[in-house]
Amino acid sequence: MQHVVGYFVGSLAKESINRKFATSLVVLAPEGIEFREIGISDLPLYNRDLDAAPPATVVAFKDAIAACDALLYVTPEYNRSIPGPLKNAIDWASRPRDARLLSKPSALAGVSGGPIGTAVAQAHLRSILGFFGAALYTQPELYIQWKADLIGADGQFRPDTAQFLTGWMSGLAAFLDKQLG
Numbered sequence: 001m002q003h004v005v006g007y008f009v010g011s012l013a014k015e016s017i018n019r020k021f022a023t024s025l026v027v028l029a030p031e032g033i034e035f036r037e038i039g040i041s042d043l044p045l046y047n048r049d050l051d052a053a054p055p056a057t058v059v060a061f062k063d064a065i066a067a068c069d070a071l072l073y074v075t076p077e078y079n080r081s082i083p084g085p086l087k088n089a090i091d092w093a094s095r096p097r098d099a100r101l102l103s104k105p106s107a108l109a110g111v112s113g114g115p116i117g118t119a120v121a122q123a124h125l126r127s128i129l130g131f132f133g134a135a136l137y138t139q140p141e142l143y144i145q146w147k148a149d150l151i152g153a154d155g156q157f158r159p160d161t162a163q164f165l166t167g168w169m170s171g172l173a174a175f176l177d178k179q180l181g
Contacts, residue, residue: 003176006038006068010075010086017146021111022074024151028166030173038064046091058092065093069180070105077112077121090128102132105179107172109142117143137175142168
C-alpha cells in the first residue's frame with residue numbers, strides 16, 4: 001500500500017543538522033512510503049485576525065498537509081522544547097478550530113548535540129499532538145545524538161545508525177498500514 005508522508009523540519013537554518021538528518025532519513029523509506037517535505041519557513045506568525053482570509057502561503061501549507069496520509073515531525077530541541085517556527089506551523093494547521101490536519105498518524109524524530117537527543121522536545125510535541133488525537137508511532141523512540149560522523153559526505157548514515165533507522169522505517173511502514181488500512 002502506498003502512503004504519502006509529509007514531513008516538517010522544525011529548524012529554519014539552511015545548515016540545520018535536523019535538515020541533514022531528515023534528508024538522509026527519507027532516503028531509507030521502504031517501498032510503499034513516499035515522503036514530501038512541507039516547508040514552514042514562509043509562514044507568517046499565527047494571527048487569529050487572519051483566520052477568515054489566510055495568506056496564500058498558509059492556504060498552500062494546509063493544502064500540502066491535507067494531501068498527505070501521515071506526518072513526520074523532525075524537531076530540534078530549543079531550550080528543552082520545540083522551536084517557535086514548528087509551534088507556529090502547528091498553530092496555523094489547527095486554526096481556526098480545525099484539528100483534522102494534525103490528527104493524522106504521526107511520527108517524531110530529531111537530533112541534537114546532547115546525549116538525550118531531542119527527548120524533551122519530543123515529549124512536548126507528543127503532548128501537543130495528543131490534544132489533536134494524532135495516533136503516534138512511538139516504539140522505538142527516535143532520539144539521536146548528533147556527532148560529526150553520523151552522516152558521511154555522501155549523505156548516508158554510519159552503518160550502525162543506518163541499520164537502526166532502516167528498522168525504524170520498517171516499523172513506521174507497518175504502523176501506517178495498520179492505521180490507514
